Amino acid sequence: MIEIVKKYISITILSIVITLNFSLAQSLKVNDTDFSKGRLGNIQNIQIEDVTKFHGHLCDGLVEGFIALQYGLYALFPDSIIDRTNLRIVSKSSPCLTDLAIYLTGARYQFGTFYVSNDFEGLYIVQRIDNQKTINIIRKPNIKPAIIDEMGSQAIKGKLSPCQLDTLKQLENEYMRFLQKNDPQTMFEIKKMLNFTWSPILKNDFVKTDILNKNAGNCNQ
DSSP, X not given: OHHHHHHHHHHHHHHHHHHHHHHHHTEEEEEEESSTTOOEEEEEEXXXXXXXXXXXXXXXXXXXXXXXXXHHHHHHOTTSEEETTSEEEEEOSOHHHHHHHHHHHOOOGGGTSEEEOSSSSSSEEEEETTTXXXXXXXXXXXXXXXXXXXXXXXXXXXXXXXXXHHXXXXXXXXXXXXXXXXOHHHHEEEEEOTTOOOOOOOOOOOOXXXXXXXTOOOOOO
């Protein structure tokens, strides 16, 4: 009985540690100006919950984008305080990744500091404006289960049944938990881009894939 209690306590402590690590991993300290015409120095913390409200839901793409981009931003700002007035970013067209990009970096389409493209390797290209240091944040091979993208492609085409949509959600939730529990260095790679030229390609015809099945029925099984 004592051994069972000890085992239960160990599992509980491990669960708490994982939760704390996840909470810390998905919190970003940023530096902004202090009013509409103000000075730099307004330090704030951004939590994953803040981005979730902006995006509309918590999902694997949002968590993946947060962890990957946080990892990359720390490479550009070694003091771990991210200057959101000093960033430009290119994002893949995923609704999750694009929302994450503008929320965490402060970059915006209308000010020429953000654009979307599918014509590059990885998830994000991020540039620190003052020193032109540029990085490409890439998911390592075999990290994301292929079945998620395979089923996701079918969902975009409207070819998944309500029950299959539920299965896809389950798979994405499992991947999200995997992301939460693992070291970013084991999942993402940062490549320096020495000759990157900022040249925005402004397009507005990407498909917002996370609303295509909003009227799908419920699984009755």
